Amino acid sequence: MENAPVPHPEQQYLDLMQRIWSTGDERVDRTGIGTRSIFGTQLRFDLAGGAMPLLTTKRVYWKTATREMLWFLTGETNIRPLVLQGVKIWNEWPHARYVQETGEDIALDDFVQRIAEDEGFAARWGDLGPVYGKQWVDWPTYRYRKDGLFEAGEGINQVAEVVQSLKASPGSRRHIIEGWNVAELDRMALPPCHKTYQFHVAGEGADARLNCLLYQRSCDVALGLPFNLWSAALLTRMMAQQTGLKPGELVWMGGDTHLYLNHEHLIEEQLAREPNGTPTLGIVRKPETIFDYKIEDFVVHDYAPQAPIKAPVAV
Known part of the structure; x- marks a missing residue:
């Protein structure tokens, strides 16, 4: 009896999309x-040999996602550095806030142009609040003073601490980067969707592998998840290189896992396509720290995706 063919890794993403669209609760x-949603989902991807969960049934702009990840690692919360690189994925939130607070009906493109050209305007209107990167590398702390008041203490760099703990204590169960700072949620343009990363070392010595589990409380499967999978795998690859470990497995877990009702054309078109090819990621150098990577350090091989499918972002 012949063995059944191994499904393409991307098929689990397409199966999840089909399941939500067919059975999800509106x-x-x-x-x-409005969405169709299911709760409590999981995808698993082997990152060995440079493999990456980069979708082939539509083009995923992996350089955009990579630039966003590098921006997170700077701790920056203003969109201007992204705008100057042509990264558009965060523009809608500050634009919506500007229109709401000023009453000026400025077009999104005009707003973004002002962010790029006017540093003062960007400082006032381009900040997203203490989102992702701020919590990752500068989680706020407070000190109790003798007069009974509190003052700000030194921020905690969770990313640096996890790199160090992976090197010093690989068997620890505390290799965690957390973005869900309850005290600061109301100051964020968008509370973190991909909120908790936990790392795990399997094996020992030269064969030790670094696994990552990402828990995402809320997931837009059509537009967000392709970026989230790439970014989590990218962070895992960077962590593995910095700690001398081999890439292991990415485990993605979703809470409210949904498709927007106005994405029907994207969903139906993508589900009609077949995944093909196995793109891989090469990292051309090992920077001194995880905070020193540049976009030029990453090269994707054998990526021949099908055409992009556009759909509106829900803000």
């Missing part, structure tokens, strides 16, 4: 658009 959501 819900009224924060954006007012």
